Each structure stands twice: as C-alpha cells, then as structure tokens.
Amino acid sequence: FILPRPSLPPCLRWAFWVSPMTYGEIGVSINEFLAPRWQKVSIGNTTLGQSVLARHGLNFDSYFYWISIGALVGFVIFFDLGFVLALTYLKPPGMSRAIISKEKLSQLREREDCKSSDNDSTLVASPRTNAEKQKTGNVVLPFEPLIMTFKDVQYFVDTPPEMKEHGFNQEKLQLLHNITGAFRPGILTALMGVSGAGKTTLMDVLSGRKTGGTIEGDIRIGGYPKIQKTFARVSGYCEQNDIHSPQITVEESILFSAWLRLPPEIDPETKAVWYSLFIF
Structure with missing residues (x-):
C-alpha cells in the first residue's frame, strides 16, 4: 500500500515524489474523483471528489493527471536505459562453481592420466554387446547406444x-x-x-x-521389451511441467543425476572428472 502524503514524517516527504507509485496514484485518483459524478457540493463549499482527494493528500489540480502520465513515461525510459546499460557494461564478479574448482579439476585430470599410464586397461562396455565406447576427454565410460x-x-x-x-x-x-x-x-x-x-x-x-x-x-x-525399472535408472526424461528446484544449481542437478545413473564400478573420482569435462 501507499502511505498518504500527510502521514509521512517530514524527513521522508521527498520519497513521496521519487516513487513511480505516487504518480500512478495521483493520475488514477484525479481521473476518478474530478469526474462529473463526484462534483456534488458538500459541506464547506467543496465537492465530494475534492474532499476525498484532500483527505488523502492528493488535492492537486486536474493538469497533474498529465504530469503523472509524463512522469511514468519518464520512469519507464529511465529504468529501461538503466537495465540496458547495466547488462551491457556490468560484469558478474565471478563464476561460482558449487561442485568442483579448476584447481581440483586439474588434479583429478593429472591423477586420471597417471592411472591411464600405469594401467592400460580401461572401463569396458557391457560384455553382451560390442557397441562403440563413448569418450569424454581422457575418461572412457561404458556406454551402449540403444534404439x-x-x-x-x-x-x-x-x-x-x-x-x-x-x-x-x-x-x-x-x-x-x-x-x-x-x-x-x-x-x-x-x-x-x-x-x-x-x-x-x-x-x-x-x-x-x-x-x-x-x-x-x-x-x-535395443530390441528387448522395455522394463520400466531399468529404463528409469539409465535414462533421463524432463516432463513438460518439470520445474528445476531453486535450491540447487544446474551443475548440482547434473552431478546428482550422474551419481545415480553411472554404474557403481566407476569410482567417484572418475565420475567427477567425467562430469567436469562434460559440464565445462
């Protein structure tokens, strides 16, 4: 709600004139209470409309209606230009990584390279198929393309x-x-x-x-009848009315999904490296 001008303390009277809501209230009130249906003279030789306006500290002349419209247009232009300039010249203070830092990512990549050099064996796909392995950077994850x-x-x-x-x-x-x-x-x-x-x-x-x-x-x-429990575990599906939780970031959602869907044989460090290479 808007405090009437007479109710504001003297030190805050200036705030009445810098608020866009003030000019909207003035324009709507003058347009209504100076209309012919409010021109019946009451006590004190004033009309009903003027009495209502005076009670709320809005007893302005009719030309203030156009002043209010001009002020509102000016506020729109001012704020639009302000947003454009802010989006153009102001840069974010930095990209926060809620999951993994660049230093940690470098350490994990070096550790993965050491593992690859010490051990020539890599993670293999399901033995029942010879599907082509999918690679993400230096990490090889079991992945079987299915139709x-x-x-x-x-x-x-x-x-x-x-x-x-x-x-x-x-x-x-x-x-x-x-x-x-x-x-x-x-x-x-x-x-x-x-x-x-x-x-x-x-x-x-x-x-x-x-x-x-x-x-x-x-x-x-993949030619086999769909088993819903298995399909839900290995696939992702966003419904039309799905809403992302505002309490977590997109990165956290992807990482959580990867932790749920990747096989337990893959160690957490490999999962983190794969996720980091994927999201970056």
Whole structure:
C-alpha cells in the first residue's frame, strides 16, 4: 500500500515524489474523483471528489493527471536505459562453481592420466554387446547406444463424466491410436504436431510416466521389451511441467543425476572428472 502524503514524517516527504507509485496514484485518483459524478457540493463549499482527494493528500489540480502520465513515461525510459546499460557494461564478479574448482579439476585430470599410464586397461562396455565406447576427454565410460522402437502404441483413459453427460457412451477414451516409430541413437528427433495432437501424451507413455489409464502396444529398447525399472535408472526424461528446484544449481542437478545413473564400478573420482569435462 501507499502511505498518504500527510502521514509521512517530514524527513521522508521527498520519497513521496521519487516513487513511480505516487504518480500512478495521483493520475488514477484525479481521473476518478474530478469526474462529473463526484462534483456534488458538500459541506464547506467543496465537492465530494475534492474532499476525498484532500483527505488523502492528493488535492492537486486536474493538469497533474498529465504530469503523472509524463512522469511514468519518464520512469519507464529511465529504468529501461538503466537495465540496458547495466547488462551491457556490468560484469558478474565471478563464476561460482558449487561442485568442483579448476584447481581440483586439474588434479583429478593429472591423477586420471597417471592411472591411464600405469594401467592400460580401461572401463569396458557391457560384455553382451560390442557397441562403440563413448569418450569424454581422457575418461572412457561404458556406454551402449540403444534404439527405442514402438509399434501400435495405444493409450486409453476412463471417459470423464462430463463427456458422458453430453452423450459420449463409451467407457474408455482413446488418446493414442496405433502410433509406430523409432528413436535412433545419435540422432536428434523432433516430435511435431498441432496443439492437442498427443505429443506430450506419447512421450509420457514411452517414458513410463503415465500412472493411470491403459497402455497397449510394443515398446522395445535395443530390441528387448522395455522394463520400466531399468529404463528409469539409465535414462533421463524432463516432463513438460518439470520445474528445476531453486535450491540447487544446474551443475548440482547434473552431478546428482550422474551419481545415480553411472554404474557403481566407476569410482567417484572418475565420475567427477567425467562430469567436469562434460559440464565445462
């Protein structure tokens, strides 16, 4: 709320005139209480509108309405220019690294190089496949590129009561109709369609995020039927309404995800080096 001008102590009267809210209040109040419907004369030969304005310390002439508009426009220009200049010339004091410092990163890299020179053996991928190993800097992590295929995927939900009231008599409402496709490793795939076509629904079904309804069809990972527990452990999925926690940084989120998903055979130092090379 805005303190009326008469209620301010004398030492703070100047603050009344430097606040943009003041000019907004003056303009709105004058526009309202100097209108013809407030011109009925009351006690003291003053109108009702003038009495209300005087009680709140806003008994200005009508031309103050235009002064207020000009002042508000001036504030907008002033603050916009201030933001532009600040973003152009002011630099952040420094980049804080909540996870690992550059000195620590250098030590970890040197230690990893020593390990590589002392031991020619590297971490290997799953023995059941001969997939190409993925490298990040000097660290070799087990990674097996897999393809996700889905065929004749259908998704049904219970019919809402509102639709039944409008004559829809079927017990189930089908949201996905025989969807077939594939997501290949190393290829960015864009799922496009009009609003309401079912893009988010399809992604939620394939990722196993749908807890209600009935899912039909064949979903496979690397040629094997998808097991949700395993898929959730090795994959990452950001839902449409996912919100990043304001209590942690993006780096901390990525590191936490890496700690959860990388195999336990990989020692913490290797995980830290891999993460650091990836995030930088």
